[in-house]
Amino acid sequence: MKSLFWASLLAASAGIMAGCHGHETVETPGNVQTVQARVVESRQQQVPRTLQSTGTVHARETAIVSAQVLSRIEQVLVHEGDSVRAGQTLIVLDGAALESQLKQAEAGVTAAENGQISAQTSSALATSTLARYKQLESEKSVSPQEMDEISQRAAAAAASLNAARAQTDAARAQVNGARTTMGYTRLVAPFAGVVTARTADPGTMAAPGMPLLQVDQAGALELDATVDESAIATVHKGMKVSVSIDGEGATATSGRVAEIVPAADPSTHSFLVKIELPVSSQARAGMYGTAGFSNGVRNAILIPRSAVVTRGSLNCVYVLDSQGIAQLRTVTLGANQGGLVEVLSGISAGEKLIDAPADRDLAGKRVEGGTGVQP
Secondary structure (H helix, E strand, C coil): CHHHHHHHHHHHHHHHHHHHHCCCCCCCHHHCCEEECEEEECEEEEEEEEEEEEEEEEECCEEEEEECCCEEEEEECCCCCCEECCCCEEEEECCHHHHHHHHHHHHHHHHHHHHHHHHHHHHHHHHHHHHHHHHHHHCCCCCHHHHHHHHHHHHHHHHHHHHHHHHHHHHHHHHHHHHHHHHCCEEECCCCEEEEEECCCCCCEECECCEEEEEEECCCEEEEEEEECCCHHHCCCCCEEEEEECCCCCCCEEEEEEEECCCCECCCCEEEEEEECCCCCCCCCCCEEEEEEEEEEEEEEEEEHHHCEEECCEEEEEEECCCCEEEEEECEEEEEECCEEEEEECCCCCCEEEECCCCCCCCCCEEECCECCCC
16 A cells, blocks of 8 residues: 555656646757858968068158358248258358458468469579579689579579469468358258258357258158067068058058168167168158068968957957857957958857858857858
């Protein structure tokens, strides 16, 4: 009887439990919502290995215009941004003192030339007198002492003439020097270009070597970038370099390595590389830029850029599992490769992704659709 009682109790309990479970709905893949979307697949491909280096845009030639004499600035004829031609006057200095020195030097030339004329006359007279005395000497009409005196007078007159000529040459050299110094009162542009800095104002005293203006040469610019000593062997003169210039309106362009400074910076152990930019570049002197030096190839996982969605500050993609159900996954992106983007972490090659999901929330939904363009 006890056995029959326990058997009945167990049967009743089993029936009650079965009845409870019978009211529950167990979620299966067949109950998941199905949506239509285009599906793409991540692929592993070889992409160029690029060495990135930042730098600053400079003019190929830059001149610092400064005074060569101590003088007051009378006029500054240009401002920042002005275009100038080679030889154009930029600054005028006060030349009153230098003009006075020039006139004094010119007067010295006049005095020296008059002294030379007098010395020439004396020398000519002494030379003719010596010739007559030599004739008389042959006729035994003069004493040896008189002949010696006449010869010494002729030699002294010739020496005086040479000294007068030297003084004249020195006076003329002083005039040339004074005229050259007068030319320093007009500071001119060394080449055609643009004024990029002005530190001079009328009335200021200009000292020799003091910067007054900066002029950048017109034409193509260059990007001065630094390359670490561990990678400098891959860079050579004449190689093409991809260049991206920061700044509004600037676009990516290409350049050419024009010069590699042979000595490394001892503090950074890097080399300065000068990259020639095309004339059509929208770069301006002083802008920052990034140079990409090609350094072989490497394997990378690429996906269409359109498959990436942004959730807050994170980059994400919808990845399909083996049953076609979408899962939102965070990824770390690398460089763009045309319409594709490199994925550094988050997915592996061969995984299926939803392309162009827009703002739809597809997580946990089964996705059906055609296969889009593969990377």
